[in-house]
Amino acid sequence: MKGIWKKLNRGAFNGGRLAWLAGFLALFFLDEFPGFYFQTKIPHAAADVALWGIYFCALLGILALIKKFASAILTPAATELILLGLLIYEVSDVLRTTSSLGPSSDTYIYGATAVVVAIIWLFALGMGARKLYPMATVLGGLLMAGLVFVCAWPGPKTRPDVAQGEKTIPATYKVExxxxxxxSAYDYGEENYASYLRLPKGQDRWRKLFFGYTPAHVPYEGDLYLPVGAKNAPLLVFVHGNHNMIEDNKGGYEYLGRYLAARGVAFQSVEQSHFNAYFGKGLSGENxxxxxxxxxxADKILNDPRFKDRIDRDRVFLGGHSRGGEAAAVAASFAELPYNPDTGRATKDIKVAGVLAVAPTDGQYKPGDRPVDLNVPYFLVTGAWDQDVSSLEGMDQYLRAGAWRGQLFVDYANHSQFNSNWGRLDREGLAALALATGNILDKADQERFLEVAAYAFIKDRELFNDLKAYAPQSGFALATQPKSRVLADFEEDADLTTATNAAPDIKGATTYQEGAFIPSDRGGTNHVARLIGTYALNVDGGEDGAFALDVAAKSGRADIKITLIDAAGEAVHFTPKKDALHAAHETGLLKWQYAxxxxxxxxxLETVRFTKSAMAKENPTFNIKDxxxxxxxxxxxxxxxxxxxESD
Structure with missing residues (x-):
């Protein structure tokens, strides 16, 4: 046994298991330079192989130096332990970057790290001692093949196939x-944004090399899609979020621009890649x-006389994806103020008609150190399979919208596929190998949701009443709230006996609590009531309109009945079809969750609405105003x- 161990130690430096361990360690080092993963300038395979080769040769050089000058101190066994320690650190670091995506724990991270490192070590041992332990070589190879399969496997597809909606919105214009x-013929010059952001040390030179300019000299770049022949079309000014700066980020919304323009909505895709990340580091404080x-x-397009009769200045919508979704909300709040609250500079005079936010972040920038409150219509689109902004924090901005507001929660939609250039993965590098992507919607289906929702929000909100007929049949939850008299929104205090504009009666409830609505098992600032049984509100008169509330089941689908009684004792009853309501969406964003x-x-939350016509049909003598x-x-x-x- 002692002789075998000596042979193993002798073989460790000579192309044995230490070299194999170094090769795997070099693979994990790729994540320290992630700029190659999402880009189109250099072929992915060539970039990754070249970078891996640099790291691997560097590690082999270090091992050679240890063998020649420090072998008395760093024996092969000690060197092997160091390499294994580095592998443990790198593997656990990758796993920790995904731990926010599911019900994870330290036990999972430590256990998965141990399994991965053990497989790598057994493989290296078997390959480095093929003559001594041929069975170890076979075992290590089989285990490594299994690990490679799991990494390449997208995860199971458990969702049903998606049928298309019964109706379509016809295109009526050619697109320019x-x-x-x-x-170009439309050269609007440049702007200086250097004072609004913090640039990582040394990146100014790299950005100058790639873009040809720095944050102090940012030219106006973008794409404008116009309906040919249309007069005074509404305009959606849309911007991407934080992705790799060397990707074509603005071009990923061409599908949306062409869809809207063909239906009478002008679309402007804004280039902001100069605010994005590279070399694993992004700008900070740039929101x-x-x-x-x-x-x-938006100001440049609106004031260009060539577009004077083609765009309606009174119907300018701002929109964005990811950080761009938050930027759109911040921009709308700026447009309502005469001066920037943080700089004192005058703001642009733009009348914002609404904000469309797609899988947005929230709270990364607060004007005047205050959350963004909106007084313009706001519509949120977000996905259940979002593996980036997985806490669905856009729902917090939805809560702070004071005008008409709506939110669309799409089953199986992820983060990146709302941009056609960002691919199917919401994480980059080795962390992406842990993602379960088998259930994610096909790109075309996910894009169709955004196309229809954007059109409905800007041109025809009545379509939201029949959205299921136009959208892919993958499942969704929709909430819309026009101007309303709110009876109870559970935001006022912690007293269960008070409500916004009514007197609660909770005697018929077997369970009644008030607390935060948590859309993703974490996060959320909206407060709701949790109920089993009957919750009643005594109201001092109503007004003309539909009755509505928002509901969400903790599991399965909501089973709900509504009774309204007027001052004369006349009653109407409403029981939404349970099968038509949205079920709590069971997700497994990480592969290990399926095992x-x-x-x-x-x-x-989705809206349940009892319309005036439905009330009149059931009981013509019932009066919602009383x-x-x-x-x-x-x-x-x-x-x-x-x-x-709802009065609107």
Missing amino acids: KITYGPK DARALSLLDH AKKWEYKRA LSRVEITVGGLTEIDNIRI
Whole structure:
């Protein structure tokens, strides 16, 4: 046994297992320089192999130096332990970057790290001692083949196939695409955003080399899609989020621009890659610059006399994806103020008609150190399979929208596929190998959701009443709230006996609590009531309009019944079809969850609406304007919010 160990030690430096361990370690070092993963300038395979070769040769050089000058101190066994320690660190670091995506724990991270490192070590041992242990070589090879398969495997597809909607919105215009930028017919010059951001040390030179300019000299670049022949078309000014700076980020929304322009909506895709990340490091503190740049781009188009009769200045919508979605909300808040609250500079005079946010971040920038409150219509689109902004934090901005608001929660939609150039993966590098992507919607289906939702928000909000007929049939939850008299939104205090504009009666409830609505098993600032049984509100009169509330089941689908009683004692009853309501969405964003059968439940509030016509059909003598009492009865644990009478 002692002789075998000596032979193993002798073989460790001579092309044995230490070299194999170094090769795997070099693979993990690729994540320290992630700029090659999402880019189009250099072929992915060539870039990765070249970078891996640099790291591997460097590690082999270090091993050679150890063998020649330090072998008395760093024996092969000690060197092997160091390499294994580095591998443990790198593997656990990769796993930790994905731990926020599911019901993870230190036990999972330590266990998965141990398994991966053990397989790598056994493989290296078998390959480095093929003559001594041929069976170890076979075992190591089989285990490594299994690990490679798991890494390459997208995860199971458990969702049903997706059928298309029964109806389509017809295209009525030809589309004209105009690209503006330096040395074009539409050259709007440049702006200086250097004072609005912090640039990592040394990146100014790299950005100058790639873009040809720095944050102090940013030219206006973008694409404009116009409906040919249309007069005074509404305009959606849209911007991408934080992705690799050397990707074509603005071009990923051409599908949306062409769809909208063909249906009478002008679309402007803004280039902001100069605010994005590279070399594993991004700018910081730049979210206000993203918002200001969005307004600057809109201002250039609106004041170009060549577009005077083609774009309606009173119907300018701002929109964005990811950080761009937050930037759109910030920009809309800036447009309502005469001066920037943080700099004192005058803001652009733009009348914003609404904000469309797609899988947005929230709270990364706060004007005047305050959350962004909006007084313009706001529509949120987000996906249950978002493996980037997985906490669905756009729902917090939705709560702070004071005008008409809506949110669309799409089953199986992820983050990146709303941009056609970003691919199917929401994480880059080795972390992407842990993602379960088998259930994610096909790109065309995910894009169709955004196309239809954007059109409905800007041109025809009545379509939201029949959205299922136009959207892919993958499942979704939709909440819309026009101008309303809110009876209870559970935001006022912690007292269960008070409500916004009514007197609660909770005697019929077997369970009644108030607390935060948590859409993704974490996060969320909206407050709701959790109910089993009957919750009642005594109301001192109503007003003319539909009755509505938002609901979400803790598991399965909500089972709800609504009774309205007026001052004369006349009543109407409404029981939404249970099968038509959205079920809490069981997600497994990481591959290991399918083996452990440990899920996370993504949920969104959806609107249940009792229309005036439905009330009149059931009881013509009932008068919603004399509403006296509301009774809401649910079977299983259900969260309710925004109990209201809609006047619009």
